Amino acid sequence: MNAHLDSPESPSSIVLVEDDPALRTLTARALQQNGYIERPACSAPEMWQALEAGPTDLVLLDIMLPGTNGIDLCRALRQKSDVPIIFISAKGSETDRVVGLELGADDYIAKPFGTSELVARVRAVLRRGALDRRHGRPEQGILSFDGWQAILARRELLSPSGAQVELTGAEFDLLISLLDHAGRVIARERLIELSRTRLGDSSDRSVDVLVSRLRRKLSHDGKQAPIVTVRGVGYMLNVAVTRT
């Protein structure tokens, strides 16, 4: 399992909120084996205590805790702190996922999950959090370009005619990277690096494949997608982007 360890700068501490004792122990062990320090909690009050016990880099929150609505807890936590949140749900429910992400959770893991998925998501969220702190950019708001709208909280892309255009996590991350550097050429290597700081499955496909898929999805009304290839260097988004 240590193969997954990706040399974090210093061990990150994670507050794990899970009511099932056995699952809590197993999840804690999986996190420890991958170099994270975790503080377990089995209920909402314990979570608040654990958060006060020391600096926290991430909260792993089961939203189906007895006696508490996980969504409410997530909201309360987000109001008090900017700590990254990944919520765990046994409901395969899309609404929960969307609501959770809208409330400011950073990612979502559905039960049953394995060690590799857990660690990949934890790592991606921690990296993204570090990146955001460095750039001072929260994952919120709407990026508009050429009639298109990328809604960051919901990770949704709306076409100029208002239709939801489905993007995979990796495609969305790539688009955001391009939007963040609009009008500037981004080297392929840099794009790979930026994309890899996001969801765990990002690095599976080559950037070129992702760009070609993104281009196809971003064509509209007979118009080409506004992504240009700079031969031998990388890619560039050649339209203006406004952030609201």
Added chain:
Amino acid sequence: MRSFVRPSIGIAGRIVAILLLTLLLEFGVSTLLYERASRFAVREDEAHRLAEHLVISRKLIADSAPAARAATAAELTTDRYALRWEQALPPPPTISPTLDGMREQILAWEPTLAASDLRVQLVSPGRNAYVTGGLRLPDESWLYFRTIEPLVTVNLALERILLTLIPAVAMMIVAILLVRRMLFPLRRLAAAADDFGVADVDEVPEAGPGDVRRVTAAFNRMQQRIRRLISDQTQALAAVGHDLRTPLARLKLRADGIDDPALRRAMEGDVAEMGAMVDSLLAFLGGDHDPERAVRIDLAVTVETIVDALRDAGHEVEYDGPDHLELTIKPMSLKRAINNLTGNAVRYGQHVWVRVVQDDTDVTIAVEDDGPGIPEADLIRVLEPFVRLDDARGRDTVGFGLGLAIVVRTLETLGGRLTLSNRVPHGLCAAIVLPRAADMIPYEHAAPQQRPVAIS
């Protein structure tokens, strides 16, 4: 889905029919009476006039000289009666029923005519009937007469019927409107019952006649009971799902700790299968189901994304269709349905084609594979829940055999349908047919060549 209903006259129709019948009866009877009375009156009137005319004519002609009699008769001809003087009475026409009734009437008015051997007959040269006849003058010559106007005119009767019909028709229209209004709550109830389970149905307002109110109230109570049952069941299932997925998560994490790779993979496979079973059962019974809202999506991109994911997983899948196709639909439900079909296709076939085709009325998402297909006899049966054609399609089926049943159920909520057909020489074509909503705007200009779906 609305089933075909044998055409039948509704309550309104029946009430209108009854009204129509009684009205017609009433109208018929009154018309008959009126007609008879008027005809009688006309004859009475005519008989009197004829009697007077005959008495005067007899006197004048009898008094004039025989040579002047024909001229006098001509002078006495009015626009109503034609008079002719003859030495002898012309023989009566072959079909000329004697009008005894009218003769009696004439004689009753002018009894002196009885002495003149009065004859009254009906002749019908054309369609119209005329009264003809004669009377003997004292010198044995005859005065012949004939009415010029036909006795009864048909046109007059028709006009009268139409005039009588106008109030009847007006009454009918008022009656139809009133009955329709009265039965409106029943129609609303029928619409609500039809929509129940498909769309969101509110309480049906209780209105209309007492019987209809009672039916509406009963329907509303039934609707509440069903809702409560469904929500109880959904909550119970969600709880079961939660309770099963937590131990599954434990099992998965424990399996990660197994050192023997073969054992670990086997166990991971088991856990994945159990997870898939929980997923499909919850999807089928609605335990995970959210009241999803329909939103506008780019269907073509959604399908392309599914195809991309299958390709990344190492399958040979081709997409054939427009780059963009927008429509308003519940996206998660549709994706589940498509994923289900593509999952089957890559399991049974080496090569898979996903085609999106649109015509004036429908959008078709056809998933075709080159696998063994399904025996024709089983094409219907395979859509039913808990049916697995293990012998025909291999034993590696995941879940409970609920996949296609879930697709059928999901598509029902989307207003679409699933069609299955075998391909030549082998393989299956599973097509999702969605009605093209009015708001769907395909904005594809340079649409790539669209091949028609091979549904045979």
